[in-house]
Amino acid sequence: MPTVSSEELAAAAGVNSAKLRKDFSYLGSYGTRGVGYDVEYLVYQISRELGLTQDWPVVIVGIGNLGAALANYGGFASRGFRVAALIDADPAMAGKPVAGIPVQHTDDLEKIIQDNGVSIGVIATPAGAAQQVCDRLVAAGVTSILNFAPTVLSVPDGVDVRKVDLSIELQILAFHEQRKAGEEAMEALPDGLPAAAAAKGSADQGPDGDVPAVMPA
């Protein structure tokens, strides 16, 4: 039986082993003292708790470059997501297959949502169309929306929205880049930014809190 210790996992993930064990303990006592965690069982338990074992049908609205990129993205299927439909407002796109799935017209949006029991929608339209698409998705029964359009969507209570801004990550890199460049002239700067200085040596690859939280619109 293949096992891992919290120590091994912690080293691989770059976190403290005690924190990892405490996190796991919230899911239950799945480890064996003196041995570690049964890999297969642990993966299953975490997957289940995270909802990876379920089948999540999603629709992608707006099949431009980004929508097509998402439709072709291989990482969805392995995480339980199934692209149930692609929807675009351009009649010329209708019927054209993208990633093996024929694009359908916006007119049929409500029917598509209901027929497939979709509760998660992805918006990859231009900014101008996003709110309108969002409203229709919500009215049709969608309760979670992933928004790639550069607009803040307003939704009724009970609907989750997550906004993905592709330039934010780039901005974080630029922020660190600026720090690197200004390091030799650090003392010459008018003010120091403690939070940023502390994060100077961060070597992770994740979207974690290593940049000030407040930004201008």
Next chain:
Amino acid sequence: MPTVSSEELAAAAGVNSAKLRKDFSYLGSYGTRGVGYDVEYLVYQISRELGLTQDWPVVIVGIGNLGAALANYGGFASRGFRVAALIDADPAMAGKPVAGIPVQHTDDLEKIIQDNGVSIGVIATPAGAAQQVCDRLVAAGVTSILNFAPTVLSVPDGVDVRKVDLSIELQILAFHEQRKAGEEAMEALPDGLPAAAAAKGSADQGPDGDVPAVMPA
């Protein structure tokens, strides 16, 4: 002179006003007591500190759907980013304009980086090519990399990498969706997940910590 108070900004951003004032104070004392902050001056100071006033030439490597979507993304220019070049390994793409910029071949990668003084690279290639492209970018002088390929890149010290996984946000939505669905049957579940339960009512649209940190690969 248009001004805003910390109270107004805090309400708009959904944070505590004291925290906002303290954050601003790290940048200097830009407010006026009894009045608030001069909007224009404040925006400038924050922009400067964040590096938005600088010109950041970036290259995008891998001009598939995603690369094209990034090249067309309007949000870059306004944040100080300038797409200096598009690079692809496919000779058939060479010369073809995407978003008004002619695609160049990978062979010229080093020269392009050096001629344009590029320090930030975006990788939108298939997973198999990512590490190789990364190595060449780093060797050519790039010190910050935004990675859209589903691979963890290894880089020497001093190089920043940020990995963007388009399915993670979707997974967070699915996690909350599962919670919503299981809410009526909450007591029937074998275990509760305190962190998730606490985040139940979160209504923000940002990638903040409202989901467990550790995940299986």
Next chain:
DNA sequence: CCATCTTTGTGCACGCGTTCACAAAGACAT
């Protein structure tokens, strides 16, 4: 069956960030 060794699960303490609360500062009216 007992001893030893490994690794988990967790109480406890420390440290950091958030929030409270207030004095200082400045605008504005009289």
Next chain:
DNA sequence: ATGTCTTTGTGAACGCGTGCACAAAGATGG
């Protein structure tokens, strides 16, 4: 000028998450 009123900037307290350290649990070998 002087007083009042608003809002900043920040010292201090609070709360939460992280990390330490160890007892309990179980495997493994003699």
